[in-house]
Amino acid sequence: MKAFHAAARPAPERPNGQIATDFLDLVFELESGRSLPVLSRFEGPVSVRVVGARPQLLDAELDRLLARLREEAQIDISRVAGRQPASITLEVVPKRSLQALVPGAACFVAPNVSGWSEYRAKRNRPETDWTQLTTRRRMAVFIPGDVAPQEMRDCLHEEVAQALGPVNDLYRLSDSVFNDDNFHTVLTGFDMLILRAVYAPELHSGMSRETVAARLPEVLARLNPAGGTGTPTDRAPSPRAWKDAIETALAGGSPTSVRRAAATRAVDMARANGWHDTRLAFSLFALGRLNLGINSDLALAAFREAEAIYDSLPDTRLQAAHMGVQLAAHALSLGRGERAMAIVDKHLAAVQSAQNAALLATLLMIKAEALALLGRDAEAQLVRLDSLGWARYGFGSDDEVGARLMEIAAISPVNRS
Template sequence: MRRTLPLFALLLGACAQMPVAEVTMNRGQDSVSGLGQPAMQSFPGRAGSAPQYSNAEIAADMLELQFQMESGRSLPVLSRFEGPISIGLTGDVPATAPVDLARVIRRFQTEAGLNVGLAPKGVVPSITMEFVPRSALSKMVPSAACFVVPRVTSFAEYRANRAAPDTDWTTVVERKHVAIFAPSDTSPQEVRDCLHEEVAQAMGPLNDLYRLSDSVFNDDNFHTVLTGFDMLVLRAHNDPALHSGMTKAEVAARLPAILARLNPRGEAIGRMGDLSVTPRAWEAAVGAALGQRGSPAARKAAAERMLSIARAQGWQDGRMAFSLFAWARSNVKGDFPASVAAFRKAGEIYRSLPGGTIQAAHVDMQLAAFAVAQGQSKDALALTDRAWPVINAAENASLLATLYMIRAQALDRLGMRAESREARLDSLGWARYGFGSDAQVRARMNEIAGLAGGAGKG
C-alpha cells in the first residue's frame, strides 16, 4: 500500500501541504506565469544500481518483507504467482499509464527475470490495475494513495467483499488474481509510482520496512521507482528454488544459496545496518506527523515522539534521519536555527547509507529553499547543483521541477535573467509530469516565487 506522505512540500512558514493534484489530463492553460508551456517530460525507465548490502542482511530483510503485513500481522506461508503473470489496466486509465507500465514491465523482465507481460484482450489478467476517483479510494482506505487486494478483479468486487476472508492476505497460499486500485485523478508521477510499488507487491513481498534506505518497500516514499535492491528481492522471491506455501523456516533455509547465486557480490560485503524491529508506536507517530490529517500542533507533537523513540532506540540509520527530517519540518516556524540543524544532520546520516542519496537530495532541496528565502542565492545554487544529478537519476519529476524553480529564483536574484528563464522553462515540462495540472504547477511556482519576498541580494 502506497501511503500519502507529502514529503516534497516546501515548509518556509509551517507544515503547509500542497493541494491535491487535479486530473492528469487537465491542460486547460497554454502558459504558466507568462512562459510558453513545453511538452510534458518523462523518464525512460533506467535500470537500478546494484544493492550495497550483504546477502545476509538482504535475506533478513526479505524474510520480514515476505512474512509480515504492514499492519504487523504475520503471514503463515509464502504466497506468489506460479507461472506467467499478466497485467491489465482498466477503469478511467490516465493517458500516461500504458507507457509507464510498458517501461516497468521491461525492467521486471530484464532486471528481475520475471515472466510478466500485458494481458491479451479478452483474458482476465493475473493483476488488474483499476483506476477510480481518489474520493472513492479514500472511503475504503483513507491513508492510501493506492493499494493491492487478493482474489478480486474489480473495485466493485472489492467493495462487495472487502470484509470477506477472500480479501485477507493471510489466507492466500498461491496468488491467482490480484487487483490494484489507484487514483484516476492524480499526477502522472503518482500513477507511475503506484505502478512501480503496487505491481511489485502484487508479484512479491507485501510488507514495507522503514529501515530500508534503498527501496520502495518503505513507507517514507523517498524512493518513487523500483531500485536495484527491489529487483533483486523480486527475482529471489520468484526464484524456482521457492514455491507457494513454504513456511518462513523453509524459505530462510534456502535464501542464502539463492542470494549467493543471484548476487555474488553480496557475499563479499560485510554485514551492515541495524535490523532491529521498528516499534509500532514510532510508525504510528510517522503517520500522525507527516499525514494529511491533524492540526500543526498535533503533527509537531507526533514528530517529537518520532525523535524521542528514535533516540531511545539508539538508531543511527534511516529511521533516525527520518525522525530528524520530520522534526525539522514541524519546527521551521518555531525554531528555525534548530530546524536547519536537524535537516543538516538528517542529510549527513542519509549520505552515509546505501541508497540514501535521494533522501539527502530532499534535504538539499529544503535547505536551498531556506537559502533563497534568506537571500543566500549562491548557497542555494550550490545545493541545487549537488542535488540535481541524484534527483534526475531517481526519476522524481516533482522534485526535479521544484529544484529548477528554486534555482530560477536564485538566478533571478543574482541578476542572471537569461539563465533564470531557462531554468523556469526546464521546470515546466517536469512539473507537468510531477504535479499533473497547470493549476498545481502555478501553485508551486507562486510558492517558490514568494520565498524571496523579503530577502536581500545573495
C-alpha cells in the same frame, strides 16, 4: 511535459545476509504487523490487464514497468487485452471513490479479486485476507487516474510489485519503495532483487518462513554473488512506539501540535536507542517539516542534521536531496543565491536518477530564482522553462504548476520586496 525513460537500477551494496533478513520481513509480514504463514506468489506466467478510463500515459508507464520486471526481476509477465482474464487486474478508479472506501489510501492491492466491484463485495470476507493466501491466482491493483502523472506512476510501481511479492513496508530500508518514508517512488535495484528471489526456482508457494530462510543463502549467492553469503542476520525490529510516533507525525488529519509532539518523541526515541541511521534522519525530517514557519531555527537544525546523516550513508543520496531542497530554499530566502545554487547542483543528479520529477522541478525553480537574484536573468529563464516541463509531470495541472512556481518565487527577497 517531460517524462523519464526506463533505466535499470544498480544492485544493492548491502551484504546478502542483511538482504535475506529484509526478504523474510517483507514477504512474511504485513504492514499491520500480522505474520503470514507461507510464501505466496504466482506460479507460471503472469498476465496483466488494464480496465477503467485512464490517460494514455498510464499505458506507456505500465509497458516500461513490465519491461523492467521481465529484464531485471526475470518474471514472465506480459499484458493482455482488458476483456481477457488476467493474473493482475489494474483498475483505474477516481481518487474520490477510492478514498471513500479506503480513507487515506493513495492506491492499494487486494488478493483474490479481479475488479473494483468484486472487491467492494468481498473486502471483509476471508477471500481477501492475506493470511489465508497460499498461491496467488488473481490480484487487483486500484490506482487513481485523476492525479498527477508522477503519482499515478508511483502507485503503479509499488502496487504491481506488491501484487507480485512483498506486502510489507520497512522503515529501515534506505533503497526501496517498500518503505513508508516514500522517498523512493520507482522500483530500485534492491526491489528487483527481492522480486527475482521471490520467483527463484528454488522457492515455491506454500513454503514456510523457516524453509525459505534455509534456501535463501543459495538463492542470493546465485542472484547477487557480490553480496557474499546469504545467511539471515538478526536485525531488531523498530519499536512499535517509535512507529506509532512517526505515523502520528505523518497523519494529515491530526492537529499540527499533536503531530509536532509526535515527531519530537520519534527523535527522542531514536536518540535514546542510539540510532544514527535512516530512522533518526527521517524523524528529524518529520520534525523539521512540522516546524516550518513556526520554529525556523529548530526546523533548519533538524534538516541539517538529517542531511548530514543521509550524506554519511552509502545509498541515501535521494533522501539527502529532500533535505537539500529545504536548505536551498532557506539560503534563497536569505538572499544567498550562490549558496542556494550550490546546494541545488549537489543534489540534481540523485534526483534525476531516482526519477522524481516533482522534486527535480522544485530544485530547478529554486535555482532559477537564485540566478535571477544574482542578475543572471537569461540563465534563470532557461532553468525556469526546464523546471516547468518536469513540473507538469510531477504536479499535473497547470494550476498546480503555477502555484508551486509562485510559492518558490515568493521565497526570494527580491520578489518579497
